Amino acid sequence: MASFLVAYKSKEGQTAKVAETIASALEQRGHEAHPMSVTQWTNADSIADYDAVLLGDSIHMGRHAKKMIRFARDHRDELAERPNGFFQVSLSAADPDDEDGKTESVTYIHEFIEKTGWEPDQIGVFGGALRYSEYGFITRYMMKRIARGNLGITDTSQDHEFTDWDEVETFATDFAVLVETQLGGEGGTEESAA
Known part of the structure; x- marks a missing residue:
């Protein structure tokens, strides 16, 4: 069993809902998952307490939250030491057939990576609300x-x-498999170890 931090920044609650769904999917695989808003993060909290970390943020007015950018930048070295990923929630991703929306979503992710200096192992993009x-x-x-x-x-x-909730659960499962593989098969359900 691995311990996952699912840290997020949510303005109206959709990103928090996505984080909770991811945490639930990880727990169904037999892992410990701790969803937490970065606004709740204190100096007593440590990324070193977790085997893997997912960060999630939403796009508002064409931007990621400054608090999430700062969090990722401040912890990028610790993130790089363990399996990690990032998920983004936006209206740009609301229509899976909208090529302009896909391009816009990718642009936001590139800007986030550039501003934080952090390269996530896995990235998910979900429609918002x-x-x-x-x-x-x-x-x-x-x-x-x-x-x-x-x-x-x-x-x-x-x-x-x-939000396509099946897509969110697939992302969580794929990330769990990545973590289980990187940690040498530790954790997961009997099905994942087979």
């Missing part, structure tokens, strides 16, 4: 304009979720 119920007036107005142009969605009376 429009959380109109969480937005203030100005943000709601701006997001409605963006969604109308990119996704054709104008209904602000409800939230809209674009």
Whole structure:
């Protein structure tokens, strides 16, 4: 059994939901998984306490959160010492057939790598959500304009979720297999050891 840290930065809650789903999938394979917002991270916490680490962040207004960029940059050497990965949640990835959205998502990841100096072993990109119920007036107005142009969605009376949960679970399973292989087959279920 391996110990996983799933550290994330979430603004309206979708990235936290993705992190919890990943942690649950890892636990189903027999591992310990600890989802934690980077805003909860203290000087008493240590990446050295974990066998593997996943970081997750969302895109807002075309940018990653400064706190996640700083966290990855500050811990990049510790991350490189163990299996690691990164997942990104954004509206750019909401439509899997949108080539412009895919290009935009890749651009955000390259910018993140450039700003942090950290090269993740595995990367996942997932569609996000429009959380109109969480937005203030100005943000709601701006997001409605963006969604109308990119996704054709104008209904602000409800939230809209674009995350492919099967894809999230597949990412978690693939990362678990990577970790199990790198740690010499430690951990995992009987099925993963077969």
